[in-house]
Amino acid sequence: MSDNSTLFGGDAAPQPTPVRTPAHAAPEPPRWGNPPDALTEILPLEDLQPEMSLDTPNVPAPLAGTPVPAPTRVFDDWQLSSEFEGYVPAVVELDKLETRRKTVPAKQGWRGVAHNVAGVNLAPGKDELYEMALKDRVQRMVRTTFPIAVVGVKGGVGKTVVTEVLGSTFSAVRGDRVIAVDLDPDAGNLISRHGRESALSIADLIAEGSPGRYLDVRAHTSQNKATRLEVLTGPDFARTPMPLLDKDVDAVMPILDEHYSLVLMDTGTGLKTNLMTAVLRKARALVMVSSASIDALEETQVGLDWLHHNGYQHLLHTMVLVINNVQRGKSNINVDAAVKQFARQIGRERIFVLPFDTHIFEGRQITLELLSAKTRRRYLELAAAVSELFPRPAD
Template identity: 35%
Template sequence: MTVTSLDLLADIAAARPAHLRSTHGTRGALNRVGFRLGLSRTEQDTEDRRALVRRQLTSPYQIAVISVKGGVGRTTTVATLGSTFASLRPDRVVAIDANPDFGDLSARTARHPYGLTLRDLAQSPNTDAFSAVQSFASINDSDLAVVASPWSTKAIEPLTGREYTLAAEVLRRHYNLVLVDCGTGMLNSSTATVLETSAAVVIVTPPTVGGVTGAVATLNWLGAHGLQHLFGSAVVAIVHHHQKRPTVDVDQIETLFATAQRPTCVLPYDAHLAEGGAIDLRLLDKSTRLAFEELAARLAEGFPDHLTGSAASFGDR
C-alpha cells in the first residue's frame, strides 16, 4: 500500500497538536516561567460556554423577555443579556424596546443621538440597505444595536402590534439575533404580537412569593393561549435586587420550575446594575458576567441546527 504525502502530513500534524495554554491562576503563573500547561477546568468551561453562545444562526431568531410585574429587572436583563450576546457573537444583534408604557431600554444601553424610535423605523420607506436600518438604532459599548420605544411625554398613542410587526420584519431582514423588551401587559397589542413571532422567551422574576406566582401564571398563560412552543423554550431568570438574602429559598424556586422541566438562571445582585444607568459589561462583577453568559448559553442551546433543525444540548458544551 502506498502512503500518500497527505497521510504523512496528517500523522505529523497529529503528533504534536497545538493547544491553548492557561493564562490565569497558578497554571498561568507557571506558564509565564516556562511551563506549557493547558487550560484549567474553569478556563475550558469558559471556552465551551462561549462557543455555544457563538453558535451559528442561519435564520433570524427572536427572544422575548417578559414579566407580569414592573420593576423586576426585565429591562436590565434585556440590556445586559443583549450586550453579552453582542460582545461574544460575530453577527448582528439587536434589542428592541417594545414596551408601550415608559419604555426605557435606551437609558440602560445608549440613547439615539436624534431620538429616533421603533415608530420612526416602522414608518420609514427606505429600509432596504443595512446602513439605512442601522441609522434608527443606537449602539452601545458592546456593539449591541438598540431600537428605542416610541413612548415619550408627548406621545398620545401606545405602540401597536402593527407598528411592531412592520419594524420587526425590517430588523429580522438585517439582524440575526433579536431580543425584545416587552411590556407587563400580556394582552396588549404589541406584546401579543411579539410573543406570536418569538422562538423563545425569558421570564424575569424576583425571588419573592409574588414574583414566582406571577412567573408560574405566565408559563400557564403561554400554554393556555396557543403558545406551547414558548412554554417549551422558556427560561426563568431569577433576579436579585438586594445584597441581603431573599425571603424565599432560591433552591426551592429552582425545584418548582424543574417540575415543569423549565431551566432557571440566577442573576445575582450587582452594584453596577443597581445604579440604573447605562450598562458597561466591563464594570460587572465576575459572578454577574458569568451568570449572564450562562443565561445566553442556555438560550443558545435552543438555536436550530442548520442541518437537522434540532436544538443543541447544553450538557454537550
C-alpha cells in the first residue's frame, strides 16, 4: 500500500478504522482521502461477491458422477405431468353449439307490409316459401350450355311470347347469361316483343366468323335492362333474299355455347324442314306450346306422334307442354280433360296451363313486372320444371 503523504503531500493523516459493510447493504463509496486502490482494505474480497438472487434457488451443485435428471415438461402431447394425473381436458363440440341467427323477413303479403311499415320481422308465409323454393330450383347449376327449343305445330299459339317471358324469368332469377334466338324463318317477331337495341342480326354474327370475346357477341344482341335477357334476332325478312338455313344454326350455336348458360330457340311451325332438323339436333329440352283450342290441341298431338316416329324419343322425355290461353274469356273446351289426356304421355308435373294476360294481349314489348301475379307464378313454375331437366353433375 502506498503512503498517503507521498500521494498528496504533507504529513500523513490518521487512517479511519475499517468498517465492514453488511452483505445486504450497499457499500459506502470511498472517501476523497483514500485512493481507488485502497478499496480492498475497506471491503475485503469475500464481501465483493454478488448477492444471491431471490429468484435463484439455493440448490447445491451435484456431486461428480451423479446423473442430472432431465427437466419435467408440464405438457407433452396434451398429457399432464404426474402432478396432474387423473385430469381429463374438456372437449368442446363446436358443431353442437346453438347460435341465434336472424331470419329473412317476409317480403310479400301482410307480413311484408308489417315489416316495411312497422319494422316487424316476420318469417315468410306459406305462399312466399313456395315461391322461394321455385327460385331455388330455377337457380340449379348447369355446367354446360343448355339449348331449349320452343316449338308449336300451329301458328298463333303464343310460342314467341313463351320464349320471351320464359327467357326473362330465367335471366331475372338465375343472374347468369341467357339468350333467346329468333329462328323463325317466316318473319319472326321476337324482337318486337322484347325491344330492339342493336340493328345487327344472326347473319351479321355469322359473317364475323368466330368472335372470341363476349363483347363482340354482345354487340349483335338486344338486352332487356330489367331482366338482362338478350335476344339475337333473325335477318330482315323483307330485305334479305336468303332465309335462315340449317347451316346457320350449325354456325351460330358454337358461338353462343362459349358465352351463355341457356339458349332458347324460337322456331317456326314446320317440323319437316332442314332448319327444324338442325334445331332439334341441338336441343336438349323441348317446350311444346299449344293454345287452349280444339284444333291446336289436335295438331299438338300430331306433333308428339311425329317426334315419336322420327327418332326424337329422347326429346319426349325432356319435354314440357304448355297450354296457352291466348283469348279473353272462358275456353270452348274442357282444359282439365285435355290435361288428363296428355298426362298419359307426359308427366302431369310437366304440363302447364297459362292464364290469359291483358299485358301480353296488347301485342307490344313485354315487361315482366306488368304481367299479372298469376302469370308470373305460372312462368316461374314452368322455369322450375325445365330446370329439373338440367343434367346433374354426375351426368
